[in-house]
Amino acid sequence: MMFNKKTLFAVSNLIASVLAQEATAPKDSAVVKLTNDNFKSFVEGSNLVLAEFFAPWCGHCKKLAPEYVQAAKILKDEHNITLAQIDCTEDQEICMEQGVQGYPTLKVFKNGEIDADSAQTYQGQRTADAIVDYMIKASLPSVITVEDVKELDDLLNNATSPIIVNYGVSKLDKNFLSIADSLNEMYTFVSVPSSKKQNISLYLPSGANDPIVFNGKIDDIIEDKLILEKWLKVEALPYFGEIDGSIFQFYVESELPMAYYFYVTEDQLEDYKEYFTELGKKYRGEINFVSIDAKQFGRHAVNLNMKEQFPMFAIHNLTANLKYGLPQLTDEEYAELTIPPVVDKADITKLITDFVDHKAEPIVQSEEIPDIQETNVYKLVGKTHDDIVYDNQKDVLVKYYAPWCGHCKRLAPIYEELADILANDKNAQNKIVIAEIDDTVNDIMGVEIPGYPTIVFYPAGKDAEPILFESARTVEAFLEFIKNNSANKIDGPAIYEDYKRELKAKQKAKREAELENDNDDDEDDYDHDEL
Ligand SMILES: *[C@@H]1O[C@H](CO)[C@@H](O)[C@H](O)[C@H]1NC(C)=O
Ligand SMILES: *[C@@H]1O[C@H](CO)[C@@H](O)[C@H](O)[C@H]1NC(C)=O
Ligand SMILES: *[C@@H]1O[C@H](CO)[C@@H](O)[C@H](O)[C@H]1NC(C)=O
Numbered sequence: 327m328m329f330n331k332k333t334l335f336a337v338s339n340l341i342a343s344v345l346a347q348e349a350t351a352p353k354d355s356a357v358v359k360l361t362n363d364n365f366k367s368f369v370e371g372s373n374l375v376l377a378e379f380f381a382p383w384c385g386h387c388k389k390l391a392p393e394y395v396q397a398a399k400i401l402k403d404e405h406n407i408t409l410a411q412i413d414c415t416e417d418q419e420i421c422m423e424q425g426v427q428g429y430p431t432l433k434v435f436k437n438g439e440i441d442a443d444s445a446q447t448y449q450g451q452r453t454a455d456a457i458v459d460y461m462i463k464a465s466l467p468s469v470i471t472v473e474d475v476k477e478l479d480d481l482l483n484n485a486t487s488p489i490i491v492n493y494g495v496s497k498l499d500k501n502f503l504s505i506a507d508s509l510n511e512m513y514t515f516v517s518v519p520s521s522k523k524q525n526i527s528l529y530l531p532s533g534a535n536d537p538i539v540f541n542g543k544i545d546d547i548i549e550d551k552l553i554l555e556k557w558l559k560v561e562a563l564p565y566f567g568e569i570d571g572s573i574f575q576f577y578v579e580s581e582l583p584m585a586y587y588f589y590v591t592e593d594q595l596e597d598y599k600e601y602f603t604e605l606g607k608k609y610r611g612e613i614n615f616v617s618i619d620a621k622q623f624g625r626h627a628v629n630l631n632m633k634e635q636f637p638m639f640a641i642h643n644l645t646a647n648l649k650y651g652l653p654q655l656t657d658e659e660y661a662e663l664t665i666p667p668v669v670d671k672a673d674i675t676k677l678i679t680d681f682v683d684h685k686a687e688p689i690v691q692s693e694e695i696p697d698i699q700e701t702n703v704y705k706l707v708g709k710t711h712d713d714i715v716y717d718n719q720k721d722v723l724v725k726y727y728a729p730w731c732g733h734c735k736r737l738a739p740i741y742e743e744l745a746d747i748l749a750n751d752k753n754a755q756n757k758i759v760i761a762e763i764d765d766t767v768n769d770i771m772g773v774e775i776p777g778y779p780t781i782v783f784y785p786a787g788k789d790a791e792p793i794l795f796e797s798a799r800t801v802e803a804f805l806e807f808i809k810n811n812s813a814n815k816i817d818g819p820a821i822y823e824d825y826k827r828e829l830k831a832k833q834k835a836k837r838e839a840e841l842e843n844d845n846d847d848d849e850d851d852y853d854h855d856e857l
């Protein structure tokens with residue numbers, strides 16, 4: 327009798343998900359339980375292991391469990407590949423060492439290498455089928471060994487990704503394999519052990535170009551594989567290549583600034599090709615130059631803080647997330663153009679030189695500076711942020727928010743009251759600023775904003791370190807936090823007491839005044855009850 331494998335899976339999955347609401351695989355499953363004590367020796371003794379780092383309470387882990395158990399059985403029975411589990415609530419040490427930041431984390435360990443950085447993280451679907459497919463691929467050698475020239479030519483001719491070839495440098499084999507294990511999804515690694523002349527060559531898929539030969543000292547890369555890795559990530563990119571979603575990651579991996587040329591017509595590209603290719607050579611290892619088709623990807627200009635006026639040139643320093651570009655026209659000026667704007671090569675060259683010399687000014691996205699401040703909460707914008715928060719004389723509390731964020735909306739009236747209380751105090755008034763900024767429409771440099779709202783206190787003084795506010799979001803807690811951290815010695819709770827006292831007195835006076843008025847005219851007002 328023939329079983330349809332898929333149906334069997336489906337049925338057993340159903341049963342599994344009804345029975346096993348546990349994240350921990352059953353003892354009698356094919357999943358191997360690893361601990362602080364045996365993790366290292368087990369991984370080092372295996373060619374290939376997929377390890378799941380989990381916590382028993384985690385919902386996604388529970389959901390994964392039946393799939394994982396299923397995959398473990400197939401992989402063990404048919405492919406001699408091991409799936410393991412580490413309970414991070416029991417064996418924290420190993421989870422820390424492996425840099426586990428969320429549950430479940432699935433890592434692939436190859437060739438007994440335990441190093442957290444070289445292990446690939448599984449990012450695929452959390453189904454048995456997907457895991458099985460992925461692990462079968464992972465079990466194939468990540469370095470292809472070829473013996474003859476014909477075989478190599480085939481590979482090179484059919485290449486869709488960059489191919490790096492180790493021609494006979496056998497001393498490098500170990501590092502080469504280890505780099506291949508972590509990067510073989512992006513590049514193809516080939517070894518030709520029989521080569522007489524030894525070198526490391528890189529072939530780009532773009533065509534029959536001569537390979538790029540590693541020109542550093544071979545001894546250095548035998549010593550330190552990172553040198554070869556970095557070289558590969560830079561050299562695998564063309565001097566001036568077309569960018570789209572499929573290769574963007576290669577550029578990110580190279581960790582270099584990107585210089586974009588947006589074009590609309592083929593002529594606009596042709597006219598600049600040679601120019602940018604030369605720049606690409608000149609700034610190799612410093613800046614990557616790319617062309618981008620504005621007809622398809624014009625919106626990307628906005629990410630670079632530029633208007634969609636093409637052709638256009640801009641630079642993005644990805645590590646600092648700073649953007650640089652040539653001046654653009656106003657919308658009115660642009661609308662009146664009858665021919666596309668001209669991007670002057672001399673201007674581009676100047677911008678690049680300034681950028682490299684750290685003389686170029688980044689383009690800061692900012693709302694307009696408000697003419698007047700409408701409430702006691704000071705409205706910051708990108709252009710004013712640094713001047714205000716790094717004011718040496720004043721303590722400054724800043725709320726970084728997004729208009730759509732619910733927590734921010736709930737905080738708004740409390741924050742407003744806080745600002746009112748401090749503004750009411752003659753002494754505090756000039757010593758502290760309660761401010762806010764809409765982070766979605768203003769660039770803020772050098773402040774980490776992991777979520778909304780993020781509230782940061784900048785004490786007065788030249789070298790004061792910013793302090794993150796992490797207490798309950800109540801007026802009382804804010805005032806206590808300010809007292810705790812104020813360089814200007816602002817006693818929040820005391821100011822609050824005064825404020826409340828004053829408020830009471832005012833209300834009393836108001837009520838008395840109203841009472842007098844009321845006695846004069848509308849005596850039936852039901853509000854009187856509250857007096
Ligand atoms: C399965 O793999 C282990 C190492 O991971 C190896 O020692 C063992 O011989 C393999 N078994 C088979 C049947 O290939
Ligand atoms: C490369 O392509 C040729 C024909 O286009 C084919 O015969 C050959 O098997 C392919 N080689 C590899 C390694 O895929
Ligand atoms: C690199 O090695 C290969 C294979 O031995 C050889 O054909 C090629 O000419 C070498 N390239 C250089 C620049 O030495």
Ligand SMILES: *[C@@H]1O[C@H](CO)[C@@H](O)[C@H](O)[C@H]1NC(C)=O
Nearest residue numbers: 583643645646681682683684
């Ligand atoms: C890019 O940003 C990084 C990180 O801030 C900085 O170290 C580097 O100097 C910047 N590069 C240029 C050319 O400005």
Ligand SMILES: *[C@@H]1O[C@H](CO)[C@@H](O)[C@H](O)[C@H]1NC(C)=O
Nearest residue numbers: 797798803804806807808810
């Ligand atoms: C203020 O400082 C005290 C004493 O260090 C601490 O217990 C309290 O939690 C702090 N309050 C806030 C809101 O930071």
